[in-house]
Amino acid sequence: MKKILAYSHHLLEEVVRQGDTVMDATCGNGNDTFFLSQLVKEDGNVFAFDIQEKALENTSTLLSKNNIQNVKLIHDGHENCEKYIPTNDELAGAIFNLGYLPKGDHQIITTPQNTIRAIQSILTRLRPNGRIVIVVYHGHMGGKEEKEKVLDFCGNLDQSYYQVLQYQFINQINHPPFIIAIEKLC
Template structure:
């Protein structure tokens, strides 16, 4: 076995958690890679809610879903992930965030700690017992370290009997390498 890169590890956690027919969330649709991956995992009987605040991201994700033949099980939502509970009413098995900015997009449009923390909080209440929230934290940009620190403070304070919190990172990489935080819900909060 070899160590998985952060995105590979995030996908591995999702594969271990999601079953066909599940309801899942891509909180940052971006260019649609995670959305398409999630759509394949949930299958035709499941559903993916994919959020992004940029039309460019929604368009790129829609194109990727069409090419992969999985667009019918996805709702693309042009809105911030902090409004998840306005769209998602069913229990959620898993969610993923890729924090930072849209690759290939405007680098000044970034995820922000206040909206990300609201989204995590709302997702924790929607999450099934045994469900997982994955945060892939990119922080090497303006505002990224503040978001990283606030998220770490928040997740570190979650009650350990109700939520397991894992941090997966390579500590010898240079230039602010991304890392994963995974939240597994054990009991209702």
């Protein structure tokens, strides 16, 4: 079985193609941004968001080391993504890592209202068969509330238009992360 991060990437590899537009909702240390940039190649576009300057610096450093030119780094919350992605661009995929920046300030966290607002915005731009992959880290202050609200929101998406997957390992201790994946059907 694939581990959580490997499976999150697998879910996007199945639907993202060269030339696509994609979004990293929480660029953090840049690993997902880098991964997405490799999927869409030079003629694709990656919009990478974070509210922390340190996350943008970390991502920028990784991209520079690898001579990546197809990423737009945005110092803003993912809930404001509609301000930055051109209205005529369909999204092939998006990824979130909820929680806090690894090795960063644990007081700066994603919040349920901002995450749900971002998901709603992305859903309006997601192309048919496109996917949103949400890696839910919930073992921190505020994590349980976000987990419950995001699960509730995603679980209530109309099955005529979306299918929603939850992928998790149930025998791990200490609040293991899990995935929620949303695929747009039409």
